[in-house]
Amino acid sequence: MLSRITLRQMEYFVTTAESGSIIIASEKIHISSPSISAAIAHMEQELHVQLFIRQHAKGLLLTEIGEQVKDACKVILAQSSDLYSMSADFTGIMRGKIKVGCFSAFAPFVYAEIIHGFANLYKQVDLEAVIDDHHNLTQELTKNTLDLALLYDLHIDENVINFTPLADLPPYVLLSETHPLAKHKAVTLEELAEYPMVLLDMPYSNDYFLSLFRKNNLKPNIIDTCKYVDLIRSMVGNNIGYTILNVRPKSNLSNDGKKLVMVRISGDMRPMKIGIATPKNATLTNVQQAFSSRCQAFISNQYIPGMSVSYFSEAHIKNQKE
Numbered sequence: 001m002l003s004r005i006t007l008r009q010m011e012y013f014v015t016t017a018e019s020g021s022i023i024i025a026s027e028k029i030h031i032s033s034p035s036i037s038a039a040i041a042h043m044e045q046e047l048h049v050q051l052f053i054r055q056h057a058k059g060l061l062l063t064e065i066g067e068q069v070k071d072a073c074k075v076i077l078a079q080s081s082d083l084y085s086m087s088a089d090f091t092g093i094m095r096g097k098i099k100v101g102c103f104s105a106f107a108p109f110v111y112a113e114i115i116h117g118f119a120n121l122y123k124q125v126d127l128e129a130v131i132d133d134h135h136n137l138t139q140e141l142t143k144n145t146l147d148l149a150l151l152y153d154l155h156i157d158e159n160v161i162n163f164t165p166l167a168d169l170p171p172y173v174l175l176s177e178t179h180p181l182a183k184h185k186a187v188t189l190e191e192l193a194e195y196p197m198v199l200l201d202m203p204y205s206n207d208y209f210l211s212l213f214r215k216n217n218l219k220p221n222i223i224d225t226c227k228y229v230d231l232i233r234s235m236v237g238n239n240i241g242y243t244i245l246n247v248r249p250k251s252n253l254s255n256d257g258k259k260l261v262m263v264r265i266s267g268d269m270r271p272m273k274i275g276i277a278t279p280k281n282a283t284l285t286n287v288q289q290a291f292s293s294r295c296q297a298f299i300s301n302q303y304i305p306g307m308s309v310s311y312f313s314e315a316h317i318k319n320q321k322e
Contacts, residue, residue: 004046005042005043005046005047007076007077007080008039009039009040009042009043010043010073010076010077011029011077012025012029012031012035012036012039012040013039013040013043013051013069013070013073014070014073014074014077015028015029015036016036016040016052016060017051017052017060017062017066017070018070018143018145020059020060020061021059021060022036022037022040022060028130029128030128040052043069047069049063049065049066049069050063050065050066051063051065051066051069052066094122094124094125094286094287094290095122095124095125095287096125096126096285096286096287097125097126097127097128097287098125098126098127098128098147098148098285098287098288098291099127099128099130099145099146099147100115100127100128100129100130100146100147100148100149100150100291101129101130101131101132101137101140101141101146101148101149101150101151102115102129102130102131102137102149102150103132103133103134103137103149103150103151103152104131104132104133104202105200105202105205105229105247106150106247106274106307107131108306109247109249109304109305109306109307110150110298110299110304110305110306111129111131112305112306113298113305113306114150114294114295114298114299114305115127115129117294118290118291118294122287122290125287127291130146130149133202133203133227134151134152134154134155134202134203134204134205135155135203135204136203137149137151137277138151138155138156138157138161138277141160141161141277141278141279142157142160142161142279144279144281144282146279147278147279147282147284147285147288147291148276148277148278148284148288148291148292149276149277149278150274150275150276150277150295150299151163151274151275151277152169152204152205152208152246152272152273152274152275153165153272153273153275154204154205154208154272155204156277158280159280160279160280160281161277161278161279161280162277162278162279162280163275163276163277164275164276164277164292164296165273165274165275166273166274166275166276166295166296166299166300167273167274167275167299167300167301167304168271168272168273168301169246169247169248169271169272169273169274170246170265170269170271171209171212171244171245171246171265171269171271171272172244172245172246172248172262172263172264172265173187173192173242173243173244173262173263173264173265174233174236174242174243174244174245174260174261174262175236175242175260175261175262175263176236176237176238176239176242176258176259176260176261177258177259177260177261178239179195179239179242179261180195181195181242181263182261182263184263185263185264186263186264186265186266187263187264187265187266188265188266188267189212189213189216189218189265189267190216190218192220192242192244192265193213193218193219193220193221194221195221195241195242196221196222196223196240196241196242197220197221197222197223197241197242197243197244198222198223198224198225198226198232198235198236198240198241198242198243199220199222199224199225199226199243200225200226200227200229200232200243200244200245201225201226201227202227206225208272209244212244212265212269212270216267223240223241224240224241229245229247230254230255232245233254233255233260234254234255234256234258236254236260237253237254237256237257237258237259237260238254238256238258244265246271246272247307248262248307248308249306249307249308250306250307250308274299274304276292276295276296278292
């Protein structure tokens, strides 16, 4: 009977069960809602059971048998992944599935060389990329719904997540070319506190930026917040306020063509570390190990795709000396 249920249908069912919603599952795995609904209906028909109780207010709730089927499907899906790894060991061909996460702030820089490059190199690998904020990615790692993720070293629970640092990204201040501090080689937090600030308001990142001021008993003059880096760069370019960031694009222009200036922040500024995060209790497959190796080869203090790393290295060295 189970031969008539595909691994893909099991994957759709498990994702829906863990999401509690076909719509949310559809967004996660980029499959249309009707396709997911059809897969679940097919499984119910083949197994002659009801997998979900459909409640308007609470969404989808697993039945008792649905819980058991979900657990069984997860085991089968894990075993199928192991089979691909065994095949890769024997034949030397890299194949299997991998689900990787990447923090949205630096995804535009590393996606092409690392994520797409890996998928292009190993065409028999089924790679799914999840671009999201830091909080959501760490939650997915904790639930073992991601194999690994490229993240910052912020709020990493070492009891459930392993983190391997790859590169330091010291903070810097981004200014309009017409800002009074734009011609300075370096500025202090005391100087910055006097001017309007636009805060990158993403989970954990916002607290990191504010902690730089708190450590020095200062309070920034925040006039606006935004969770989109490109929009913040445009706001800064139009001299609405300065911002503090860690990721440094090679371009010194905002999306609307305004010139931007990066200035070093004096003092002991804790850098963010970009690195590889994996679930603590997971054993990496050959595919996952290969992707991790690619990340380590492409990200270091000497090189990060799409970024001007020399600035970070020089800034970090200067701050360490001060």
